[in-house]
Amino acid sequence: MEITKVLVANRGEIAVRIMTACQEMGIATVGVYSDVDAKSPHVEMADESYPLGDPTPSASYLNMDKLIDIAKKTGANAVHPGYGFLSENSKFAQTCADAGLKFIGPSAEVIDSMGDKIAAKRTMRKAGVPVIPGFTGEEKGETIQQACERIGFPVLIKASGGGGGKGMKIVHAMGELDAAIQSARREAKSSFGNDELLLEKYLAKPRHIEFQILADEFGNVVHLFERECSIQRRHQKVIEETPSVALDQNLRDKMGQAAILAAKTIGYSNAGTVEFMLDADKKFYFLEMNTRLQVEHAITEMTTGIDIVKWQIKIASGEHLTLEQEKLIQHGHAIECRIYAEDPEKNFMPSTGTLKTVELPTGMNIRHDTGISQGSKISPYYDPMLAKLIVYGEDRKDASRKMEWALSNYIALGVTTNIPFLRAIVHHPAFASGDLDTHFIETYFKSWAASTTLPPEVLIAAAIDDFKHSAIVDDSENSQAENESHSPWKQVGRWRIDS
Amino acid sequence: MEMQYEYEGKMYPVKISREGEQFKVGVGDKTFVVDYKELKPGFITLNIGGKITKCNIATEDNQRHIFINGNVYRFNKVEAGMKQASFDKLPSSITSPISGKVTVVGAKDGEIVNSGHVILTIEAMKMEYQIKAPYAGKIEKVCFKTGDQVDIGVLLVEMEKEEAGAPKKEE
Numbered sequence: 001m002e003i004t005k006v007l008v009a010n011r012g013e014i015a016v017r018i019m020t021a022c023q024e025m026g027i028a029t030v031g032v033y034s035d036v037d038a039k040s041p042h043v044e045m046a047d048e049s050y051p052l053g054d055p056t057p058s059a060s061y062l063n064m065d066k067l068i069d070i071a072k073k074t075g076a077n078a079v080h081p082g083y084g085f086l087s088e089n090s091k092f093a094q095t096c097a098d099a100g101l102k103f104i105g106p107s108a109e110v111i112d113s114m115g116d117k118i119a120a121k122r123t124m125r126k127a128g129v130p131v132i133p134g135f136t137g138e139e140k141g142e143t144i145q146q147a148c149e150r151i152g153f154p155v156l157i158k159a160s161g162g163g164g165g166k167g168m169k170i171v172h173a174m175g176e177l178d179a180a181i182q183s184a185r186r187e188a189k190s191s192f193g194n195d196e197l198l199l200e201k202y203l204a205k206p207r208h209i210e211f212q213i214l215a216d217e218f219g220n221v222v223h224l225f226e227r228e229c230s231i232q233r234r235h236q237k238v239i240e241e242t243p244s245v246a247l248d249q250n251l252r253d254k255m256g257q258a259a260i261l262a263a264k265t266i267g268y269s270n271a272g273t274v275e276f277m278l279d280a281d282k283k284f285y286f287l288e289m290n291t292r293l294q295v296e297h298a299i300t301e302m303t304t305g306i307d308i309v310k311w312q313i314k315i316a317s318g319e320h321l322t323l324e325q326e327k328l329i330q331h332g333h334a335i336e337c338r339i340y341a342e343d344p345e346k347n348f349m350p351s352t353g354t355l356k357t358v359e360l361p362t363g364m365n366i367r368h369d370t371g372i373s374q375g376s377k378i379s380p381y382y383d384p385m386l387a388k389l390i391v392y393g394e395d396r397k398d399a400s401r402k403m404e405w406a407l408s409n410y411i412a413l414g415v416t417t418n419i420p421f422l423r424a425i426v427h428h429p430a431f432a433s434g435d436l437d438t439h440f441i442e443t444y445f446k447s448w449a450a451s452t453t454l455p456p457e458v459l460i461a462a463a464i465d466d467f468k469h470s471a472i473v474d475d476s477e478n479s480q481a482e483n484e485s486h487s488p489w490k491q492v493g494r495w496r497i498d499s
Numbered sequence: 500m501e502m503q504y505e506y507e508g509k510m511y512p513v514k515i516s517r518e519g520e521q522f523k524v525g526v527g528d529k530t531f532v533v534d535y536k537e538l539k540p541g542f543i544t545l546n547i548g549g550k551i552t553k554c555n556i557a558t559e560d561n562q563r564h565i566f567i568n569g570n571v572y573r574f575n576k577v578e579a580g581m582k583q584a585s586f587d588k589l590p591s592s593i594t595s596p597i598s599g600k601v602t603v604v605g606a607k608d609g610e611i612v613n614s615g616h617v618i619l620t621i622e623a624m625k626m627e628y629q630i631k632a633p634y635a636g637k638i639e640k641v642c643f644k645t646g647d648q649v650d651i652g653v654l655l656v657e658m659e660k661e662e663a664g665a666p667k668k669e670e
Contacts, residue, residue, distance in 0.1 A: 357557045419569070454572060454574065455567065459504060459526050462563050463522075464533065464543075467500060
C-alpha cells in the first residue's frame with residue numbers, strides 16, 4: 001500500500017520530526033493541535049492542521065474519535081502516533097486499521113503482547129531471553145507483600161500498562177509499600193487508564209542499555225546497535241549516548257541477538273526498542289519492549305546514517321528491509337541531552353511560562369529536534385520536554401566536549417530549564433570516565449544547585465539595560481532635550497559633566 | 500543612577516553612569532568601565548578591559564532573566580519603596596510550586612499534623628507532587644478540593660506552627 005498522506009497524531013518536536021521525514025519523502029502531512037498548541041511550530045509545519053479543542057490530553061491528543069475523524073475528512077491514508085499519547089495503545093492501532101488507515105507501527109496484537117509488561121516478561125522468559133526476578137501477578141496465591149519478602153527490598157513498583165517513569169516507585173521497606181502502591185496506581189490510571197502494577201527486584205548500579213530494532217512485515221529483523229540511557233531522574237531518561245562504554249563487541253553481539261530473538265518471538269514489525277538492564281557483572285535482563293519510536297532514536301541515526309522514521313514509513317508501506325546486519329556499522333559517538341522545562345534545584349519540578357528568547361547553538365554535527373520557538377507558552381498539560389540537543393563526535397571525548405560547548409551556548413530564557421544541570425553532568429569526571437548507572441544523578445547530583453551569587457557581569461548587563469530603558473522614558477518626557485539631542489554643544493557638555 | 504537587584508535573598512546595589520560611549524558601573528567596592536554593544540534586542544556584548552562577555556536579557560515586569568556563559572540567572576529589580584513588602588514571606592502559608600490539578604487532599608481544616616505530612620497531592624504533566632507540611636502544626640485552611648485546578652504561586656494551605664508538644668508520629 002502506498003502511503004500518500006500521514007496524519008501525525010502528536011505534538012511538539014516529534015510531530016515536527018515525523019513531518020520532516022514525510023515531506024522529504026514527498027508524502028503529505030496533516031497536523032492536529034489542542035487549543036494551547038495553536039501557535040506551535042508543528043501546526044505550521046504540516047501541510048494542513050486541524051484543532052482538537054480542549055487541551056486536556058483525554059479530550060485532545062488521546063481522543064481517538066476526533067483523530068480518526070480528521071484523518072478521514074482530510075483523506076489521510078496513514079497515521080503516525082509518535083511517542084507517548086496513543087503510540088502504544090493497541091485499541092488505537094486497531095481503530096485505525098478498522099477505519100482503513102495504516103497505523104505506522106506494529107499491529108494491535110503485537111502492541112498488546114508487549115504493552116502488558118507482565119505478559120511480556122512471561123513471553124520473553126519462555127523464548128529464552130533473560131528476565132529480571134519479580135512479581136507479575138501470575139505467582140499463585142502470592143500477594144504483593146509476600147512477593148516483596150521473596151524478592152527482597154528494595155523493590156521497584158511499575159505500571160503494567162506503560163513506561164516513561166509514570167507510575168514507578170522504589171520501595172525500600174515494607175512500611176512504605178502501601179502508600180507507594182496507592183500513588184503508583186493513581187499515576188498509572190491517569191497516564192494509561194489501567195492501574196495494574198508489577199514488581200521487580202531493584203538492581204544495584206544497573207545500566208540501562210537498549211537496542212534499536214527494525215523489522216519489516218516479512219519477518220526480517222535487524223538491530224541498529226545499542227543506546228545507553230543510564231542517566232535518569234525520576235526514572236526518566238535525561239542523557240543518552242551510543243555506543244555504550246560498557247559493551248565490548250562480544251556482549252554487543254549477544255545482546256543484539258537477544259533483541260532480535262525478542263522481536264521475532266512476537267512477530268514484531270516496524271521500529272521498536274528492546275530495553276535491558278545490565279548489572280555490574282555484565283549480566284543483562286530483558287526489561288521491556290517499546291513498540292514505537294523512541295525519544296532518543298536520533299543518536300542511532302547520527303551514528304548509523306539510517307533515518308529510522310523514514311524506515312517506519314517504508315515498512316508500513318510494505319517495503320522489504322534492505323538493510324543487512326553484517327553490513328551495518330556504527331561510526332563515531334553520539335550524545336543526546338533532553339532539554340526539560342523543569343527546575344533541577346527543586347526536585348525537577350516542571351516549570352511553566354513563556355519562552356521569551358530562544359537561540360540555539362549551531363555548528364558541525366549539532367542537531368536540534370525541537371517543537372518550540374520564541375514566544376512559545378509552556379503549559380502544564382503535557383510532558384515538560386522542550387527539545388532535544390544531539391551531537392556527534394569522532395569519539396566519546398569529542399562528542400562530550402561538543403555537547404558541553406553546545407549547552408553553554410543554548411539560550412532559552414523565560415522558563416527555568418535543566419540546561420545548567422545538563423552541563424554540570426557532562427562536565428562531571430564520573431561522566432567523562434563512563435562510570436554510569438541509573439543512580440548517577442542521585443549519587444552525584446542529589447543536592448545540586450547552580451551558583452547562588454551573581455557574577456558582576458550579570459549585574460553590569462542588567463544595570464546597563466535598565467539604564468538604557470529608563471533613559472528612553474526620560475527623553476520622551478522632555479521634548480526639549482530630544483530636540484537638542486543633535487546639538488554638538490550638548491554632547492560636549494555631557495563629556496564635561498561626566499569626566 | 501543607582502539600581503537595586505535582589506537574588507537568592509541578597510540585595511545587590513549597582514551604581515551606573517554614562518561616560519560618552521562607555522558606562523561606568525560600580526558593583527560592591529569595584530568600578531568597571533564597560534563598552535556595550537546591542538546586537539539585536541536582548542542580545543548584548545560587554546567589553547570590560549578587553550574581556551568580551553556575551554549575554555542575553557529577557558525582562559518580565561521586575562524580573563530579569565540573564566544568560567551568561569551557559570548559566571541563567573533569574574532575579575528581581577527592586578524599585579524604591581517596595582523593598583520590604585515583596586520579601587516579607589508569610590510563614591503560615593504554603594503556596595503552590597506548580598500549576599496542576601489537585602488529586603488528593605490529605606488533611607482537614609483544623610487538623611493537627613506532623614512535619615512532612617502530605618497535605619495535598621497535585622498532578623501536573625502526568626507526575627504527582629506532594630505538598631508536605633513544612634513543620635508540625637495545625638491546618639487552618641485547605642484552600643482547594645480534589646479536582647480543582649491550581650496555578651503556580653497561589654495560596655494552598657494556611658497553617659499554624661506548633662511550638663511545642665507536637666504529636667509524635669507512629670510507625
